[in-house]
Amino acid sequence: MSGEFTPKIVMFACNWCAYSAADLAGVSRFQYPPNLRIIRVMCTGRINPNFILQGFENGADGVLVAG
Amino acid sequence: MDKCIACGECAAKCPKKVTDTFNAGLATRKAIYVEYPQAVPLKYAIDAGSCIYLKNGKCGFCAKVCPTKAINFEDKPVAVTLQVGSVVLAPGFSTFDPQKLDTYQYSQYKNVITSLEMERLLSATGPFNGHLVRPSDHREPKKIAWLQCIGSRDINRCDHGYCSSVCCMYAVKEAVIAKEHSAEPLDTAIFYMDMRTYGKEFESYYKRAEEEKGVRFLRTRVHTIIEDRNTQDLVLRFVDDNGKLIDERFDMVVLSVGMETSKELAALARRLEIELNADNFAATDCFSPVKTSRDGIYVCGAFQEPKDIPYSVMEASAAACWAEADLAPARGTLTRTKTFPAERPVADEEARIGVFVCNCGTNIGGIVNVPEVAEMAKGLPGVTYVEENLFTCSQDSQEKIKDIVEKKGLNRVVVAACTPRTHEALFQETLRDAGLNKYLFEMANIRNQCSWVHSKEKDAATSKAKDLVRMAVARTRLITSLGQPTIAVEPSALVIGGGIAGMTSALGLADQGYQVYLIEKEGQLGGNARSLLTTWKGDKVGERLAEMIARVTGHQRIAVHTGTSVKASSGFIGNFETVVSGVSGDKVLRHGAVVVATGAEEYKPTEYLYGRDPRVLTHLQLDQAVAAGDPRLASADTVVFVQCVGSREEERPYCSKVCCTHSIKAAIRFKENRPDSQVFIIYRDIRTYGQREYLYKEAREKGVIFIRYGLDEKPEVSDKGDTLAVVVRDHVLGRKIELHANLLVLAAAIVPRDNEALAQMFKLSCNSDKFFNEAHAKLRPVEFATAGIFLAGMAHYPKPIEESIAQAAAAASRAAVTLSQESITVEGVVSHVQQFMCRACGECERACPFNAIAVQEVEDGLRAAVVKEALCKGCGMCAVACPTGAASVRHFGDRSVLTMVETAFAAGN
Numbered sequence: 001m002s003g004e005f006t007p008k009i010v011m012f013a014c015n016w017c018a019y020s021a022a023d024l025a026g027v028s029r030f031q032y033p034p035n036l037r038i039i040r041v042m043c044t045g046r047i048n049p050n051f052i053l054q055g056f057e058n059g060a061d062g063v064l065v066a067g
Numbered sequence: 068m069d070k071c072i073a074c075g076e077c078a079a080k081c082p083k084k085v086t087d088t089f090n091a092g093l094a095t096r097k098a099i100y101v102e103y104p105q106a107v108p109l110k111y112a113i114d115a116g117s118c119i120y121l122k123n124g125k126c127g128f129c130a131k132v133c134p135t136k137a138i139n140f141e142d143k144p145v146a147v148t149l150q151v152g153s154v155v156l157a158p159g160f161s162t163f164d165p166q167k168l169d170t171y172q173y174s175q176y177k178n179v180i181t182s183l184e185m186e187r188l189l190s191a192t193g194p195f196n197g198h199l200v201r202p203s204d205h206r207e208p209k210k211i212a213w214l215q216c217i218g219s220r221d222i223n224r225c226d227h228g229y230c231s232s233v234c235c236m237y238a239v240k241e242a243v244i245a246k247e248h249s250a251e252p253l254d255t256a257i258f259y260m261d262m263r264t265y266g267k268e269f270e271s272y273y274k275r276a277e278e279e280k281g282v283r284f285l286r287t288r289v290h291t292i293i294e295d296r297n298t299q300d301l302v303l304r305f306v307d308d309n310g311k312l313i314d315e316r317f318d319m320v321v322l323s324v325g326m327e328t329s330k331e332l333a334a335l336a337r338r339l340e341i342e343l344n345a346d347n348f349a350a351t352d353c354f355s356p357v358k359t360s361r362d363g364i365y366v367c368g369a370f371q372e373p374k375d376i377p378y379s380v381m382e383a384s385a386a387a388c389w390a391e392a393d394l395a396p397a398r399g400t401l402t403r404t405k406t407f408p409a410e411r412p413v414a415d416e417e418a419r420i421g422v423f424v425c426n427c428g429t430n431i432g433g434i435v436n437v438p439e440v441a442e443m444a445k446g447l448p449g450v451t452y453v454e455e456n457l458f459t460c461s462q463d464s465q466e467k468i469k470d471i472v473e474k475k476g477l478n479r480v481v482v483a484a485c486t487p488r489t490h491e492a493l494f495q496e497t498l499r500d501a502g503l504n505k506y507l508f509e510m511a512n513i514r515n516q517c518s519w520v521h522s523k524e525k526d527a528a529t530s531k532a533k534d535l536v537r538m539a540v541a542r543t544r545l546i547t548s549l550g551q552p553t554i555a556v557e558p559s560a561l562v563i564g565g566g567i568a569g570m571t572s573a574l575g576l577a578d579q580g581y582q583v584y585l586i587e588k589e590g591q592l593g594g595n596a597r598s599l600l601t602t603w604k605g606d607k608v609g610e611r612l613a614e615m616i617a618r619v620t621g622h623q624r625i626a627v628h629t630g631t632s633v634k635a636s637s638g639f640i641g642n643f644e645t646v647v648s649g650v651s652g653d654k655v656l657r658h659g660a661v662v663v664a665t666g667a668e669e670y671k672p673t674e675y676l677y678g679r680d681p682r683v684l685t686h687l688q689l690d691q692a693v694a695a696g697d698p699r700l701a702s703a704d705t706v707v708f709v710q711c712v713g714s715r716e717e718e719r720p721y722c723s724k725v726c727c728t729h730s731i732k733a734a735i736r737f738k739e740n741r742p743d744s745q746v747f748i749i750y751r752d753i754r755t756y757g758q759r760e761y762l763y764k765e766a767r768e769k770g771v772i773f774i775r776y777g778l779d780e781k782p783e784v785s786d787k788g789d790t791l792a793v794v795v796r797d798h799v800l801g802r803k804i805e806l807h808a809n810l811l812v813l814a815a816a817i818v819p820r821d822n823e824a825l826a827q828m829f830k831l832s833c834n835s836d837k838f839f840n841e842a843h844a845k846l847r848p849v850e851f852a853t854a855g856i857f858l859a860g861m862a863h864y865p866k867p868i869e870e871s872i873a874q875a876a877a878a879a880s881r882a883a884v885t886l887s888q889e890s891i892t893v894e895g896v897v898s899h900v901q902q903f904m905c906r907a908c909g910e911c912e913r914a915c916p917f918n919a920i921a922v923q924e925v926e927d928g929l930r931a932a933v934v935k936e937a938l939c940k941g942c943g944m945c946a947v948a949c950p951t952g953a954a955s956v957r958h959f960g961d962r963s964v965l966t967m968v969e970t971a972f973a974a975g976n
Contacts, residue, residue: 008971008972015488019488022515023486023488023489023512023515024105025520026520027104027519028104029075029519029520029522030196031520031521031522031523032520032521033521034520034521034524034527034528034530037534037535037538037967037971037972038512038516039538039964039967039968040487041943041964042896042940042942042943042959043940043942043943043944045914045916045943045944045947046942046944046947046956046959046964047947048946048947048961051961051964051965051968054965054968055971058969058971058972059972060968060971060972
């Protein structure tokens with residue numbers, strides 16, 4: 001083990017708001033750490049609790065649901 | 068402009084810095100710029116007045132670095148002649164420039180800013196990324212004051228006698244947001260004359276700001292601001308409610324500047340030959356609030372009168388409604404339809420995925436190692452073709468993709484580039500051109516969500532881009548072709564409610580050529596307007612109403628059903644079937660849209676001797692008495708009005724919006740008929756918003772006396788035989804006074820009707836005050852969340868005639884969007900139910916916000932959930948709610964989402 005702990009984060013983003021906000025962060029050139037993977041869904045209402053557990057199961061250290 | 072991909076290379080290289088006017092001068096931008104990050108279309112432009120090349124002929128860095136050769140210095144403005152049938156003016160407003168007011172020293176004191184500057188300071192895309200700091204030293208403020216009515220309600224210094232309508236609400240909002248943005252507890256104080264929070268849900272927001280968030284409200288006008296030269300803090304001097312002179316120190320002062328029409332706009336109005344009123348707003352009539360003085364030219368938004376977003380949006384749709392009616396015969400004559408080749412069935416084929424990785428000039432390629440990403444993609448299962456492009460979105464790339472799909476027999480395409488939010492539709496069209504279903508496409512967002520946000524970490528960005536492509540490919544293997552069925556539309560509408568709103572919607576639709584069924588519960592049309600005397604501008608309601616009724620009943624496309632109510636309804640957008648019940652029995656109507664315009668009614672007061680003493684009247688009763696020539700009115704020596712009877716109280720916390728104006732209009736009438744009579748208005752805040760403010764001014768000039776009261780000390784009314792005694796504490800004298808009234812007029816609240824049955828039938832929701840809920844308070848003010856059903860008039864919220872008319876025309880316009888189509892195309896991303904797994908528990912039906920899924924009998928004795936695809940938005944809430952897994956969403960099935968989770972970190976980060 002070397003260096004700082006960098007958590008792996010899976011993010012479920014609503015197509016209509018959070019996903020667009022993430023795009024806008026890009027347009028504005030905001031910089032944030034690259035350890036985040038965004039998965040687009042049509043609504044955060046689509047997020048089955050199982051999706052979140054599956055995130056951890058597959059090695060994520062954090063799951064972010066934004067919408 | 069077509070070539071610009073908004074990569075921003077030009078602005079990065081441009082050496083010329085200029086003041087950023089969008090950020091209210093608080094930041095700088097370059098001479099080549101995009102005005103704000105959300106701009107549509109997102110394209111850079113050169114500010115010719117600042118560009119070094121355009122001024123001196125030297126520089127041109129932007130042209131050198133532009134990867135798509137989009138910069139053309141030779142571009143000149145061109146005059147274009149258009150032949151049009153209607154014109155809609157939506158030019159907006161300018162904010163008042165407070166430099167003219169030396170009291171506030173806006174141009175001298177750095178920490179005195181305007182409300183628009185405050186908006187930018189609080190914005191995440193503003194000059195400090197939403198971090199709240201004051202301009203002088205970039206320190207976080209601890210105390211901020213807002214001063215209201217700067218450039219509004221002021222004829223002394225700025226010649227703007229009107230109220231700008233929106234400033235009270237935005238000041239409250241800014242104070243609440245400022246508190247949220249502040250790390251330390253922030254003290255906020257709003258200095259005001261009357262709090263005008265008269266819109267839907269506004270009053271409760273105001274109360275929450277005061278009681279829960281601790282925003283302070285001080286009813287006074289600040290007399291002087293003095294800057295402390297050492298700290299640049301600001302000392303405000305004012306007189307409080309008890310007449311005491313107070314000095315209070317603040318870190319920052321926000322001037323709540325009003326709205327005005329610019330000189331340029333006034334000049335445009337003159338060129339267009341439309342009339343402006345004395346305040347330079349477009350002159351309109353209460354019964355046609357978006358029609359200018361010139362036929363065929365319509366107006367909407369703050370150029371008509373200062374107003375907020377929801378009402379501007381309503382007016383915009385209203386203008387579209389009437390412009391459409393003018394153009395109805397020409398509808399569809401200039402449209403062209405694109406044809407696509409037949410879709411190739413791919414269900415039986417193995418996945419043959421093509422991956423196109425975009426460099427986006429250097430936007431992606433300059434950070435992400437694109438060849439490495441492409442190389443990785445070649446090894447992914449199902450991928451049979453990989454290509455890098457300089458610009459995957461360019462026209463020649465589209466041709467190439469089409470060609471390769473055909474030649475290589477690809478059956479799915481992944482584009483790793485910018486974002487599906489802007490480019491998915493373009494690539495989907497290319498797939499359709501190549502004979503593939505548009506849903507066989509997926510994007511990996513390696514620009515907006517990768518290279519642009521990790522520009523300093525090239526390796527990590529490359530690694531992330533690989534993951535994103537891997538995730539997209541994994542998902543693409545599982546996606547399938549989806550059908551997009553079309554559903555025929557019945558080109559007719561049901562309008563429920565025959566008041567002014569319902570009749571306006573009916574006329575709006577019928578004038579555009581659609582059949583309308585207008586249902587009125589009462590025996591005659593007209594609703595509340597039958598009891599009203601005049602609008603605030605003085606139009607005689609009775610005459611105008613009679614004209615309107617005559618037009619409705621005489622219209623060949625409007626079938627009026629009075630004495631009729633709605634019994635049952637089924638169906639969905641484009642295809643409703645409603646049973647109405649009237650004197651001649653039940654009738655089944657087929658229609659494509661519904662407008663709910665059921666209105667509201669006047670509250671029957673229980674207070675102030677109402678119902679026990681005939682001298683106590685409500686507003687509607689007063690108007691009826693005037694119309695009937697009631698002799699008591701002319702003989703009344705003293706008339707007292709009491710405001711907010713049943714409004715802005717615990718039981719009914721909302722403001723009824725119309726009562727202040729109505730009382731003042733009536734008070735003026737008393738004074739005009741008998742100048743020697745005494746007229747008192749006992750009020751809490753006078754809410755004569757917009758140009759109604761002039762009525763308030765006129766009333767005071769005519770000698771109407773205004774006495775303020777608070778909820779803790781309501782006026783007391785008792786019967787003294789000849790007169791009614793009204794005891795109230797006078798806010799100027801500071802003591803109780805007794806008035807002897809011959810007539811007491813109560814500004815009774817406007818209360819919603821019993822909407823329960825209708826809400827159940829059409830699955831509509833109501834707010835806590837029992838008014839119907841629109842789909843979105845700001846942006847969709849006339850639509851319900853359920854597609855095909857629209858809302859207008861006082862069923863939405865109390866409002867005056869002109870606003871009911873604008874909203875009703877807007878509802879007609881929105882309904883016509885559906886009715887003008889022969890059929891509607893259902894999106895492919897919708898829910899579906901596997902019936903054999905469904906146990907008809909109804910969880911999905913309860914979860915659905917769009918009324919798109921319901922349990923019903925599907926065959927003899929078998930019940931199951933059925934999706935109304937035309938209503939489904941593909942949100943997937945039913946799929947999550949379903950306990951058996953019978954309900955799922957096409958294109959976003961569990962597997963196709965989870966496979967992305969499984970592959971999210973395959974590169975090991």
